[in-house]
Amino acid sequence: MAEVKEEKIVFQRPKALCDVVTHYCPGCLHGVVHRVIAEVIDDLGIQEITVGIAPVGCSVLAYNYIATDFAEAAHGRAPAMATGMKRVHPELVVFTYQGDGDLAAIGTNELIHAATRGENITTIFINNAIYGMTGGQMAPTTLPGQVTTSTPRGRDTKLAGFPVRVCELVSTLEGAAYIVRRSAYNPSEIRKLKAAIKTAFQVQMAGLGYSLVEVVSNCPTNWGMTPLESLKWLQENMLAYYPLGDYKVKDSVKELMAKK
Protein backbone atom coordinates (compact mmCIF):
# COMPACT_ATOMS: atom_id res chain seq x y z
CA MET A 1 0.00 0.00 0.00
CA ALA A 2 1.34 3.40 -0.98
CA GLU A 3 2.00 5.80 1.84
CA VAL A 4 -0.59 8.64 2.01
CA LYS A 5 1.18 11.96 2.32
CA GLU A 6 -0.45 14.59 4.47
CA GLU A 7 -1.75 17.43 2.25
CA LYS A 8 -1.03 21.00 3.13
CA ILE A 9 -3.13 23.94 1.96
CA VAL A 10 -0.83 26.42 0.25
CA PHE A 11 -3.33 28.68 -1.45
CA GLN A 12 -6.95 29.58 -0.75
CA ARG A 13 -9.42 32.40 -0.92
CA PRO A 14 -8.67 35.02 1.75
CA LYS A 15 -11.29 35.25 4.51
CA ALA A 16 -11.77 38.94 3.72
CA LEU A 17 -12.67 38.21 0.09
CA CYS A 18 -16.30 37.31 -0.55
CA ASP A 19 -16.97 34.02 -2.34
CA VAL A 20 -18.81 35.61 -5.27
CA VAL A 21 -18.29 36.22 -8.97
CA THR A 22 -17.31 39.85 -9.62
CA HIS A 23 -18.85 42.05 -12.31
CA TYR A 24 -15.45 43.06 -13.66
CA CYS A 25 -14.53 42.50 -17.30
CA PRO A 26 -12.20 39.61 -18.20
CA GLY A 27 -8.59 40.63 -17.70
CA CYS A 28 -9.34 43.66 -15.51
CA LEU A 29 -6.92 44.05 -12.61
CA HIS A 30 -9.55 45.27 -10.11
CA GLY A 31 -10.11 41.65 -9.04
CA VAL A 32 -6.40 41.15 -8.41
CA VAL A 33 -6.16 44.33 -6.32
CA HIS A 34 -9.29 43.38 -4.34
CA ARG A 35 -7.71 40.02 -3.57
CA VAL A 36 -4.44 41.60 -2.49
CA ILE A 37 -6.29 43.97 -0.12
CA ALA A 38 -8.21 41.01 1.32
CA GLU A 39 -4.95 39.09 1.83
CA VAL A 40 -3.45 42.06 3.69
CA ILE A 41 -6.58 42.36 5.87
CA ASP A 42 -6.22 38.66 6.72
CA ASP A 43 -2.49 38.92 7.36
CA LEU A 44 -2.95 41.87 9.71
CA GLY A 45 -6.02 40.31 11.36
CA ILE A 46 -8.03 43.50 10.95
CA GLN A 47 -11.21 42.29 9.24
CA GLU A 48 -13.31 43.19 12.28
CA ILE A 49 -11.98 46.73 12.62
CA THR A 50 -11.76 47.73 8.96
CA VAL A 51 -14.19 49.97 7.11
CA GLY A 52 -13.85 50.38 3.34
CA ILE A 53 -15.26 53.16 1.20
CA ALA A 54 -16.15 52.41 -2.41
CA PRO A 55 -16.02 55.12 -5.09
CA VAL A 56 -18.19 55.92 -8.07
CA GLY A 57 -16.76 54.13 -11.08
CA CYS A 58 -16.19 50.50 -12.05
CA SER A 59 -15.37 49.56 -8.46
CA VAL A 60 -18.57 51.11 -7.09
CA LEU A 61 -19.60 47.60 -6.00
CA ALA A 62 -16.31 46.85 -4.21
CA TYR A 63 -18.41 46.38 -1.07
CA ASN A 64 -19.80 43.19 -2.59
CA TYR A 65 -16.32 41.68 -2.77
CA ILE A 66 -14.25 42.82 0.21
CA ALA A 67 -15.80 41.38 3.36
CA THR A 68 -15.60 44.26 5.84
CA ASP A 69 -18.00 46.99 6.88
CA PHE A 70 -18.35 49.24 3.84
CA ALA A 71 -19.83 52.51 2.66
CA GLU A 72 -20.36 53.78 -0.86
CA ALA A 73 -19.37 57.41 -1.33
CA ALA A 74 -20.54 60.15 -3.67
CA HIS A 75 -18.23 60.63 -6.67
CA GLY A 76 -14.84 61.81 -5.44
CA ARG A 77 -15.84 62.31 -1.82
CA ALA A 78 -14.46 59.13 -0.27
CA PRO A 79 -11.52 60.84 1.50
CA ALA A 80 -13.92 63.32 3.16
CA MET A 81 -16.20 60.50 4.22
CA ALA A 82 -13.20 58.55 5.53
CA THR A 83 -12.15 61.64 7.50
CA GLY A 84 -15.55 61.80 9.19
CA MET A 85 -15.38 58.11 10.12
CA LYS A 86 -11.81 58.09 11.33
CA ARG A 87 -12.16 61.24 13.44
CA VAL A 88 -14.93 59.69 15.54
CA HIS A 89 -13.49 56.16 15.44
CA PRO A 90 -9.68 56.38 15.48
CA GLU A 91 -9.54 52.68 16.41
CA LEU A 92 -10.90 51.69 12.98
CA VAL A 93 -8.78 51.02 9.90
CA VAL A 94 -10.42 53.13 7.19
CA PHE A 95 -9.49 52.85 3.54
CA THR A 96 -10.83 54.37 0.34
CA TYR A 97 -10.68 52.56 -3.00
CA GLN A 98 -10.79 55.04 -5.86
CA GLY A 99 -10.30 55.22 -9.60
CA ASP A 100 -8.57 57.98 -11.55
CA GLY A 101 -11.72 59.93 -12.45
CA ASP A 102 -13.02 59.71 -8.90
CA LEU A 103 -9.74 60.62 -7.22
CA ALA A 104 -7.88 62.86 -9.69
CA ALA A 105 -10.74 64.77 -11.36
CA ILE A 106 -13.95 65.25 -9.38
CA GLY A 107 -12.36 64.38 -6.04
CA THR A 108 -8.97 66.13 -6.28
CA ASN A 109 -9.90 68.60 -3.57
CA GLU A 110 -10.94 65.95 -1.07
CA LEU A 111 -7.77 63.93 -1.83
CA ILE A 112 -5.38 66.86 -1.44
CA HIS A 113 -6.91 68.08 1.79
CA ALA A 114 -7.23 64.67 3.44
CA ALA A 115 -3.56 64.16 2.61
CA THR A 116 -2.40 67.57 3.79
CA ARG A 117 -4.32 67.20 7.06
CA GLY A 118 -2.42 63.96 7.53
CA GLU A 119 -5.59 61.98 8.06
CA ASN A 120 -4.78 58.49 9.27
CA ILE A 121 -6.54 56.82 6.38
CA THR A 122 -5.34 54.79 3.40
CA THR A 123 -6.22 55.28 -0.25
CA ILE A 124 -5.87 52.57 -2.86
CA PHE A 125 -5.79 54.46 -6.14
CA ILE A 126 -6.44 52.54 -9.37
CA ASN A 127 -5.01 54.41 -12.36
CA ASN A 128 -6.02 52.92 -15.71
CA ALA A 129 -5.97 56.16 -17.70
CA ILE A 130 -9.64 55.98 -18.67
CA TYR A 131 -13.22 56.27 -17.42
CA GLY A 132 -14.31 52.64 -17.40
CA MET A 133 -17.87 52.63 -16.12
CA THR A 134 -19.18 55.36 -18.40
CA GLY A 135 -17.64 53.69 -21.42
CA GLY A 136 -14.11 54.90 -22.06
CA GLN A 137 -13.90 58.69 -21.88
CA MET A 138 -10.74 60.70 -21.20
CA ALA A 139 -9.56 60.51 -17.59
CA PRO A 140 -7.32 63.04 -15.82
CA THR A 141 -4.61 60.40 -16.26
CA THR A 142 -5.21 59.65 -19.97
CA LEU A 143 -1.87 59.80 -21.77
CA PRO A 144 -1.09 62.43 -24.43
CA GLY A 145 -2.26 61.07 -27.77
CA GLN A 146 -4.34 58.31 -26.18
CA VAL A 147 -7.61 57.68 -28.01
CA THR A 148 -10.74 57.62 -25.87
CA THR A 149 -14.42 58.15 -26.68
CA SER A 150 -14.06 61.82 -25.74
CA THR A 151 -10.62 62.26 -27.35
CA PRO A 152 -11.42 60.51 -30.65
CA ARG A 153 -8.29 61.93 -32.32
CA GLY A 154 -6.12 61.23 -29.30
CA ARG A 155 -5.61 63.43 -26.24
CA ASP A 156 -4.46 66.78 -27.61
CA THR A 157 -2.63 68.48 -24.77
CA LYS A 158 -3.37 71.88 -26.33
CA LEU A 159 -7.09 71.24 -25.88
CA ALA A 160 -7.26 68.82 -22.97
CA GLY A 161 -4.12 69.58 -20.98
CA PHE A 162 -1.76 67.06 -19.47
CA PRO A 163 -2.21 63.95 -17.37
CA VAL A 164 -2.07 64.32 -13.58
CA ARG A 165 0.72 62.48 -11.77
CA VAL A 166 -0.96 61.82 -8.44
CA CYS A 167 1.94 60.39 -6.40
CA GLU A 168 4.27 63.21 -7.44
CA LEU A 169 1.60 65.77 -6.50
CA VAL A 170 0.54 64.29 -3.18
CA SER A 171 4.09 63.56 -2.05
CA THR A 172 4.73 67.32 -1.77
CA LEU A 173 2.25 67.52 1.11
CA GLU A 174 3.56 67.45 4.66
CA GLY A 175 0.66 65.32 5.97
CA ALA A 176 1.40 62.55 3.47
CA ALA A 177 3.44 59.80 5.16
CA TYR A 178 3.61 56.98 2.64
CA ILE A 179 2.99 57.60 -1.07
CA VAL A 180 4.03 54.88 -3.52
CA ARG A 181 3.25 53.71 -7.04
CA ARG A 182 3.02 50.03 -7.85
CA SER A 183 1.43 47.90 -10.56
CA ALA A 184 -0.08 44.43 -10.90
CA TYR A 185 0.85 43.36 -14.42
CA ASN A 186 2.79 40.26 -13.32
CA PRO A 187 3.18 38.12 -10.17
CA SER A 188 6.35 39.88 -9.08
CA GLU A 189 4.64 43.30 -9.25
CA ILE A 190 1.61 41.89 -7.44
CA ARG A 191 3.87 40.78 -4.56
CA LYS A 192 5.37 44.27 -4.38
CA LEU A 193 1.87 45.74 -4.44
CA LYS A 194 0.82 43.54 -1.54
CA ALA A 195 3.83 44.60 0.51
CA ALA A 196 3.02 48.28 -0.17
CA ILE A 197 -0.65 47.94 0.80
CA LYS A 198 0.38 46.17 3.98
CA THR A 199 2.80 48.97 4.82
CA ALA A 200 0.13 51.59 4.06
CA PHE A 201 -2.30 49.96 6.49
CA GLN A 202 0.45 49.67 9.11
CA VAL A 203 1.28 53.36 8.66
CA GLN A 204 -2.36 54.17 9.34
CA MET A 205 -2.53 51.87 12.36
CA ALA A 206 0.60 53.48 13.79
CA GLY A 207 -1.00 56.93 13.30
CA LEU A 208 1.82 58.21 11.09
CA GLY A 209 -0.37 60.07 8.60
CA TYR A 210 -1.90 59.73 5.18
CA SER A 211 -0.98 56.76 3.01
CA LEU A 212 -1.70 56.18 -0.66
CA VAL A 213 -0.83 53.27 -2.93
CA GLU A 214 -1.33 53.98 -6.62
CA VAL A 215 -1.81 50.94 -8.84
CA VAL A 216 -0.98 51.42 -12.52
CA SER A 217 -3.75 49.31 -13.97
CA ASN A 218 -5.49 48.37 -17.20
CA CYS A 219 -8.82 48.45 -19.01
CA PRO A 220 -8.88 45.88 -21.80
CA THR A 221 -12.51 46.65 -22.67
CA ASN A 222 -12.19 50.39 -23.14
CA TRP A 223 -8.64 50.29 -24.41
CA GLY A 224 -9.98 47.86 -27.06
CA MET A 225 -7.37 45.16 -26.40
CA THR A 226 -7.12 41.59 -25.22
CA PRO A 227 -6.10 41.26 -21.56
CA LEU A 228 -2.54 40.28 -22.56
CA GLU A 229 -2.25 43.15 -25.03
CA SER A 230 -3.45 45.54 -22.34
CA LEU A 231 -0.74 44.40 -19.91
CA LYS A 232 1.86 44.90 -22.64
CA TRP A 233 0.46 48.36 -23.48
CA LEU A 234 0.51 49.27 -19.77
CA GLN A 235 4.21 48.41 -19.51
CA GLU A 236 5.18 50.07 -22.79
CA ASN A 237 3.17 53.29 -22.39
CA MET A 238 1.96 53.96 -18.88
CA LEU A 239 5.10 53.17 -16.93
CA ALA A 240 7.09 55.80 -18.82
CA TYR A 241 4.67 58.50 -17.70
CA TYR A 242 3.92 56.92 -14.32
CA PRO A 243 7.21 55.41 -13.10
CA LEU A 244 6.82 52.85 -10.34
CA GLY A 245 8.52 53.64 -7.07
CA ASP A 246 8.36 55.22 -3.63
CA TYR A 247 7.46 58.92 -3.84
CA LYS A 248 7.31 59.67 -0.17
CA VAL A 249 8.31 57.53 2.77
CA LYS A 250 8.56 59.63 5.92
CA ASP A 251 11.38 58.82 8.33
CA SER A 252 8.79 57.67 10.85
CA VAL A 253 7.55 55.17 8.25
CA LYS A 254 11.09 53.97 7.56
CA GLU A 255 11.54 53.37 11.29
CA LEU A 256 8.26 51.49 11.41
CA MET A 257 9.28 49.31 8.45
CA ALA A 258 12.67 48.60 10.01
CA LYS A 259 10.92 47.28 13.13
CA LYS A 260 8.50 45.00 11.22
Place this chain on the structure above:
Amino acid sequence: MAKVLMKGNEAIAEAAIRAGCEAYFGYPITPQTEVLEYMSARMPELGRAFVQAESELAAVNMLYGAACTGARAMTTTSSPGFSLMQEGLSYIACSEVPAVVVNVMRGGPGLGNIQPSQADYLQMTKGGGHGDYSPIVLAPSTVQETVDLVILAFDLADKYRQPVYVIADGMIGQMMEPVELPELKPPQRPERPWALTGAKGRPRNIITSLQLDPPTLEKVNLRLQEIYKRIRENEQRHEEYMTDDADLLMVAYGTAARIVKTAIAKARRQGLKAGLFRPITVNPYPYDALRKAADRAKRVLVVELSAGQMLEDVRLAVMDRRPIHFFGKMGGVVPMPEDIVDAMNRVMAEA
Protein backbone atom coordinates in the same frame (compact mmCIF):
# COMPACT_ATOMS: atom_id res chain seq x y z
CA MET B 1 -30.27 76.19 35.24
CA ALA B 2 -29.66 79.92 35.05
CA LYS B 3 -30.12 81.74 31.79
CA VAL B 4 -27.08 82.93 29.87
CA LEU B 5 -26.85 85.62 27.22
CA MET B 6 -25.75 84.07 23.96
CA LYS B 7 -25.43 84.94 20.32
CA GLY B 8 -27.64 82.77 18.12
CA ASN B 9 -24.76 81.09 16.33
CA GLU B 10 -22.98 80.26 19.59
CA ALA B 11 -26.24 78.95 21.01
CA ILE B 12 -26.59 76.64 17.99
CA ALA B 13 -23.13 75.27 18.72
CA GLU B 14 -23.62 74.83 22.48
CA ALA B 15 -27.06 73.29 21.96
CA ALA B 16 -25.52 70.69 19.65
CA ILE B 17 -22.87 69.93 22.26
CA ARG B 18 -25.53 69.51 24.94
CA ALA B 19 -27.48 67.24 22.57
CA GLY B 20 -24.45 64.92 22.48
CA CYS B 21 -23.03 65.94 19.11
CA GLU B 22 -19.82 63.89 18.76
CA ALA B 23 -18.57 65.39 15.52
CA TYR B 24 -18.80 68.76 13.84
CA PHE B 25 -17.60 69.66 10.34
CA GLY B 26 -17.92 73.09 8.76
CA TYR B 27 -16.58 75.72 6.43
CA PRO B 28 -16.50 79.44 7.19
CA ILE B 29 -19.34 81.41 5.63
CA THR B 30 -21.06 84.53 6.94
CA PRO B 31 -23.45 84.85 8.76
CA GLN B 32 -22.87 81.36 10.21
CA THR B 33 -19.14 81.40 10.94
CA GLU B 34 -19.37 81.80 14.73
CA VAL B 35 -20.77 78.27 14.95
CA LEU B 36 -17.57 76.95 13.40
CA GLU B 37 -15.37 79.17 15.59
CA TYR B 38 -17.20 78.17 18.74
CA MET B 39 -16.98 74.49 17.87
CA SER B 40 -13.27 74.77 17.09
CA ALA B 41 -12.66 75.64 20.74
CA ARG B 42 -15.30 73.53 22.48
CA MET B 43 -15.24 70.21 20.65
CA PRO B 44 -11.54 69.40 21.16
CA GLU B 45 -11.69 70.36 24.85
CA LEU B 46 -14.52 67.82 25.24
CA GLY B 47 -12.57 65.18 23.31
CA ARG B 48 -15.01 65.32 20.41
CA ALA B 49 -14.29 65.60 16.69
CA PHE B 50 -13.94 68.94 14.91
CA VAL B 51 -12.70 69.49 11.36
CA GLN B 52 -12.62 72.74 9.42
CA ALA B 53 -13.31 71.26 6.00
CA GLU B 54 -11.87 72.47 2.69
CA SER B 55 -15.36 73.11 1.29
CA GLU B 56 -19.01 72.52 2.05
CA LEU B 57 -18.80 69.52 -0.28
CA ALA B 58 -16.18 68.01 2.00
CA ALA B 59 -18.00 69.10 5.18
CA VAL B 60 -21.22 67.35 4.23
CA ASN B 61 -19.36 64.19 3.25
CA MET B 62 -17.41 64.21 6.53
CA LEU B 63 -20.82 64.49 8.18
CA TYR B 64 -21.99 61.53 6.08
CA GLY B 65 -18.94 59.49 7.12
CA ALA B 66 -19.31 60.25 10.82
CA ALA B 67 -23.05 59.59 10.65
CA CYS B 68 -22.38 56.19 9.03
CA THR B 69 -20.49 55.17 12.17
CA GLY B 70 -23.54 56.03 14.27
CA ALA B 71 -22.19 59.22 15.83
CA ARG B 72 -24.41 62.23 16.41
CA ALA B 73 -22.96 64.72 13.95
CA MET B 74 -23.70 68.18 12.58
CA THR B 75 -22.65 70.70 10.00
CA THR B 76 -23.74 74.31 9.71
CA THR B 77 -23.59 76.68 6.78
CA SER B 78 -25.24 79.57 5.00
CA SER B 79 -27.12 79.66 1.70
CA PRO B 80 -24.38 79.25 -0.99
CA GLY B 81 -22.77 76.58 1.18
CA PHE B 82 -26.09 74.84 1.61
CA SER B 83 -26.42 74.65 -2.17
CA LEU B 84 -23.05 72.89 -2.32
CA MET B 85 -24.20 70.35 0.25
CA GLN B 86 -27.20 69.11 -1.71
CA GLU B 87 -25.41 66.15 -3.28
CA GLY B 88 -24.30 64.75 0.06
CA LEU B 89 -27.67 65.35 1.67
CA SER B 90 -29.39 63.33 -1.04
CA TYR B 91 -26.98 60.45 -0.32
CA ILE B 92 -27.56 60.78 3.44
CA ALA B 93 -31.34 60.65 2.99
CA CYS B 94 -31.18 57.60 0.71
CA SER B 95 -28.71 55.80 2.99
CA GLU B 96 -30.95 56.40 6.01
CA VAL B 97 -28.35 57.80 8.37
CA PRO B 98 -29.15 60.53 10.91
CA ALA B 99 -27.56 63.96 10.42
CA VAL B 100 -28.24 67.54 11.49
CA VAL B 101 -27.69 70.58 9.25
CA VAL B 102 -28.27 74.20 10.23
CA ASN B 103 -28.65 76.77 7.44
CA VAL B 104 -28.26 80.36 8.64
CA MET B 105 -29.81 81.88 5.52
CA ARG B 106 -28.49 84.99 3.78
CA GLY B 107 -29.58 87.08 0.81
CA GLY B 108 -29.41 85.45 -2.62
CA PRO B 109 -29.39 84.26 -5.33
CA GLY B 110 -25.75 83.91 -6.28
CA LEU B 111 -23.25 85.25 -3.82
CA GLY B 112 -26.01 87.62 -2.72
CA ASN B 113 -25.14 89.28 0.56
CA ILE B 114 -24.77 88.45 4.23
CA GLN B 115 -28.03 89.90 5.51
CA PRO B 116 -30.98 87.84 6.83
CA SER B 117 -33.16 86.15 4.24
CA GLN B 118 -35.64 83.29 3.92
CA ALA B 119 -35.07 82.57 0.26
CA ASP B 120 -33.85 78.96 0.72
CA TYR B 121 -37.27 77.79 1.88
CA LEU B 122 -38.16 75.81 -1.23
CA GLN B 123 -34.67 74.32 -1.50
CA MET B 124 -34.80 73.20 2.12
CA THR B 125 -38.38 71.99 2.40
CA LYS B 126 -38.85 70.36 -1.00
CA GLY B 127 -35.68 68.29 -1.08
CA GLY B 128 -33.03 70.47 -2.65
CA GLY B 129 -30.92 67.66 -4.05
CA HIS B 130 -31.77 64.96 -6.57
CA GLY B 131 -34.33 62.24 -6.00
CA ASP B 132 -37.45 61.76 -3.88
CA TYR B 133 -36.53 62.70 -0.34
CA SER B 134 -38.13 65.02 2.13
CA PRO B 135 -36.04 66.28 5.05
CA ILE B 136 -37.56 67.46 8.30
CA VAL B 137 -37.13 71.25 8.56
CA LEU B 138 -37.44 73.09 11.88
CA ALA B 139 -37.95 76.86 11.94
CA PRO B 140 -36.96 78.73 15.12
CA SER B 141 -37.84 82.37 15.70
CA THR B 142 -35.89 83.08 18.90
CA VAL B 143 -32.46 82.08 20.16
CA GLN B 144 -34.07 79.95 22.89
CA GLU B 145 -36.21 78.18 20.32
CA THR B 146 -33.10 77.64 18.20
CA VAL B 147 -31.51 75.84 21.14
CA ASP B 148 -34.62 73.73 21.67
CA LEU B 149 -34.97 72.87 17.99
CA VAL B 150 -31.29 71.99 17.48
CA ILE B 151 -31.69 69.48 20.32
CA LEU B 152 -34.96 68.22 18.84
CA ALA B 153 -33.24 67.95 15.44
CA PHE B 154 -30.78 65.40 16.83
CA ASP B 155 -33.61 63.39 18.41
CA LEU B 156 -35.68 63.40 15.22
CA ALA B 157 -32.65 62.51 13.09
CA ASP B 158 -32.08 59.49 15.33
CA LYS B 159 -35.73 58.53 15.41
CA TYR B 160 -36.23 58.56 11.64
CA ARG B 161 -32.63 58.06 10.42
CA GLN B 162 -32.96 61.02 8.08
CA PRO B 163 -31.28 64.41 7.70
CA VAL B 164 -32.95 67.10 9.80
CA TYR B 165 -32.47 70.76 8.92
CA VAL B 166 -32.80 73.85 11.09
CA ILE B 167 -33.84 76.81 8.94
CA ALA B 168 -32.41 79.91 10.63
CA ASP B 169 -31.31 83.23 9.15
CA GLY B 170 -28.73 85.95 9.65
CA MET B 171 -30.90 87.72 12.22
CA ILE B 172 -31.26 84.67 14.46
CA GLY B 173 -27.60 83.75 14.01
CA GLN B 174 -26.29 87.19 14.89
CA MET B 175 -28.60 88.45 17.67
CA MET B 176 -28.08 87.85 21.38
CA GLU B 177 -30.81 86.65 23.71
CA PRO B 178 -30.93 84.96 27.10
CA VAL B 179 -31.14 81.19 26.77
CA GLU B 180 -31.48 78.20 29.04
CA LEU B 181 -29.47 75.15 28.07
CA PRO B 182 -29.80 71.56 29.28
CA GLU B 183 -26.88 70.31 31.36
CA LEU B 184 -23.77 68.97 29.71
CA LYS B 185 -23.57 65.18 29.65
CA PRO B 186 -21.22 62.77 27.89
CA PRO B 187 -22.63 61.72 24.49
CA GLN B 188 -24.63 58.53 24.63
CA ARG B 189 -25.44 56.50 21.58
CA PRO B 190 -28.62 54.51 21.31
CA GLU B 191 -28.33 50.98 19.86
CA ARG B 192 -27.37 51.33 16.20
CA PRO B 193 -27.08 47.88 14.67
CA TRP B 194 -26.73 49.38 11.17
CA ALA B 195 -23.64 51.51 11.94
CA LEU B 196 -20.19 50.96 10.42
CA THR B 197 -18.06 50.30 13.48
CA GLY B 198 -16.20 47.19 12.35
CA ALA B 199 -17.90 43.82 11.89
CA LYS B 200 -17.00 42.35 15.27
CA GLY B 201 -19.37 39.61 16.44
CA ARG B 202 -21.98 40.51 13.85
CA PRO B 203 -22.49 40.24 10.09
CA ARG B 204 -20.84 43.12 8.24
CA ASN B 205 -22.82 46.27 7.47
CA ILE B 206 -22.92 48.04 4.12
CA ILE B 207 -24.25 51.58 3.71
CA THR B 208 -24.95 52.46 0.10
CA SER B 209 -27.40 54.53 -1.89
CA LEU B 210 -26.75 52.49 -5.05
CA GLN B 211 -29.43 50.03 -6.16
CA LEU B 212 -28.95 49.11 -9.81
CA ASP B 213 -32.06 46.94 -9.92
CA PRO B 214 -35.15 49.17 -10.43
CA PRO B 215 -37.58 47.12 -8.28
CA THR B 216 -35.02 47.18 -5.45
CA LEU B 217 -34.56 50.94 -5.70
CA GLU B 218 -38.33 51.28 -5.84
CA LYS B 219 -38.48 49.39 -2.52
CA VAL B 220 -35.94 51.80 -1.01
CA ASN B 221 -38.09 54.70 -2.19
CA LEU B 222 -41.27 53.16 -0.83
CA ARG B 223 -39.55 52.72 2.53
CA LEU B 224 -38.48 56.38 2.48
CA GLN B 225 -42.01 57.48 1.64
CA GLU B 226 -43.27 55.38 4.55
CA ILE B 227 -40.83 57.24 6.85
CA TYR B 228 -42.05 60.59 5.51
CA LYS B 229 -45.66 59.53 6.09
CA ARG B 230 -44.86 58.71 9.73
CA ILE B 231 -43.11 62.06 10.06
CA ARG B 232 -46.15 63.88 8.63
CA GLU B 233 -48.43 62.04 11.07
CA ASN B 234 -46.31 62.60 14.18
CA GLU B 235 -44.09 65.63 13.89
CA GLN B 236 -46.11 68.65 12.77
CA ARG B 237 -45.59 71.61 15.07
CA HIS B 238 -46.88 75.16 14.99
CA GLU B 239 -47.70 78.12 17.21
CA GLU B 240 -50.86 80.20 17.13
CA TYR B 241 -50.73 83.75 18.52
CA MET B 242 -53.95 85.73 19.04
CA THR B 243 -55.76 83.80 16.35
CA ASP B 244 -59.01 83.21 18.30
CA ASP B 245 -60.69 86.47 17.34
CA ALA B 246 -58.51 87.38 14.38
CA ASP B 247 -60.09 88.72 11.20
CA LEU B 248 -56.70 88.77 9.51
CA LEU B 249 -54.57 85.64 9.85
CA MET B 250 -50.88 86.35 9.38
CA VAL B 251 -48.66 83.43 8.39
CA ALA B 252 -44.92 83.74 8.94
CA TYR B 253 -41.99 81.74 10.34
CA GLY B 254 -38.59 82.53 11.82
CA THR B 255 -37.44 86.13 11.88
CA ALA B 256 -40.42 87.28 9.82
CA ALA B 257 -42.75 85.85 12.48
CA ARG B 258 -41.05 87.91 15.22
CA ILE B 259 -41.59 91.12 13.31
CA VAL B 260 -45.18 90.11 12.53
CA LYS B 261 -45.87 89.68 16.27
CA THR B 262 -44.85 93.29 16.86
CA ALA B 263 -46.94 94.37 13.85
CA ILE B 264 -49.95 92.52 15.27
CA ALA B 265 -49.65 94.39 18.59
CA LYS B 266 -49.50 97.70 16.73
CA ALA B 267 -52.41 96.79 14.44
CA ARG B 268 -54.56 95.69 17.34
CA ARG B 269 -54.00 99.07 19.03
CA GLN B 270 -55.43 100.57 15.83
CA GLY B 271 -58.45 98.22 16.02
CA LEU B 272 -57.34 95.65 13.41
CA LYS B 273 -57.84 92.19 14.85
CA ALA B 274 -54.95 90.13 13.59
CA GLY B 275 -53.33 86.89 14.71
CA LEU B 276 -50.32 84.83 13.70
CA PHE B 277 -50.04 81.25 12.53
CA ARG B 278 -46.37 80.30 12.83
CA PRO B 279 -45.29 76.91 11.48
CA ILE B 280 -42.42 75.48 13.54
CA THR B 281 -42.03 72.49 11.26
CA VAL B 282 -42.04 73.91 7.75
CA ASN B 283 -41.61 70.36 6.55
CA PRO B 284 -43.82 68.52 7.40
CA TYR B 285 -45.99 71.60 6.92
CA PRO B 286 -48.98 71.88 9.30
CA TYR B 287 -51.51 72.12 6.44
CA ASP B 288 -54.59 70.98 8.39
CA ALA B 289 -53.94 73.22 11.38
CA LEU B 290 -53.41 76.20 9.08
CA ARG B 291 -56.62 75.45 7.17
CA LYS B 292 -58.57 75.40 10.44
CA ALA B 293 -57.01 78.67 11.59
CA ALA B 294 -57.68 80.30 8.22
CA ASP B 295 -61.33 79.18 8.35
CA ARG B 296 -61.77 81.24 11.51
CA ALA B 297 -60.41 84.41 9.84
CA LYS B 298 -61.58 86.54 6.93
CA ARG B 299 -58.30 86.98 5.08
CA VAL B 300 -54.79 85.58 5.12
CA LEU B 301 -51.56 87.57 4.78
CA VAL B 302 -48.27 85.74 4.35
CA VAL B 303 -45.06 87.58 5.31
CA GLU B 304 -41.65 86.28 4.26
CA LEU B 305 -38.12 87.51 3.61
CA SER B 306 -38.42 86.10 0.10
CA ALA B 307 -40.43 86.44 -3.11
CA GLY B 308 -43.11 84.19 -1.61
CA GLN B 309 -41.85 80.67 -1.20
CA MET B 310 -43.82 79.44 1.83
CA LEU B 311 -46.76 81.14 0.10
CA GLU B 312 -47.06 77.98 -2.02
CA ASP B 313 -47.61 75.86 1.09
CA VAL B 314 -50.14 78.36 2.47
CA ARG B 315 -52.06 78.09 -0.80
CA LEU B 316 -51.99 74.29 -0.56
CA ALA B 317 -53.40 74.54 2.96
CA VAL B 318 -56.01 77.27 2.54
CA MET B 319 -56.78 76.71 -1.16
CA ASP B 320 -59.46 79.18 -2.25
CA ARG B 321 -61.37 79.16 1.04
CA ARG B 322 -60.03 82.60 1.97
CA PRO B 323 -58.27 85.36 -0.01
CA ILE B 324 -54.51 84.99 0.38
CA HIS B 325 -52.22 88.03 0.24
CA PHE B 326 -48.47 88.33 0.35
CA PHE B 327 -45.95 90.82 1.69
CA GLY B 328 -42.29 90.04 1.17
CA LYS B 329 -38.87 91.64 1.19
CA MET B 330 -35.91 90.25 -0.71
CA GLY B 331 -32.17 90.66 -0.93
CA GLY B 332 -31.53 90.84 2.81
CA VAL B 333 -33.93 93.72 3.39
CA VAL B 334 -35.74 93.25 6.69
CA PRO B 335 -39.11 95.03 6.95
CA MET B 336 -40.03 97.27 9.89
CA PRO B 337 -43.20 96.39 11.83
CA GLU B 338 -44.76 99.57 10.41
CA ASP B 339 -44.23 98.28 6.83
CA ILE B 340 -46.17 95.16 7.77
CA VAL B 341 -48.94 97.12 9.51
CA ASP B 342 -49.33 99.14 6.29
CA ALA B 343 -49.63 95.92 4.32
CA MET B 344 -52.19 94.61 6.83
CA ASN B 345 -54.28 97.77 6.49
CA ARG B 346 -54.14 97.58 2.68
CA VAL B 347 -55.30 93.97 2.73
CA MET B 348 -58.21 94.70 5.05
CA ALA B 349 -59.18 97.79 3.05
CA GLU B 350 -59.73 95.51 0.05
CA ALA B 351 -62.42 93.61 1.97
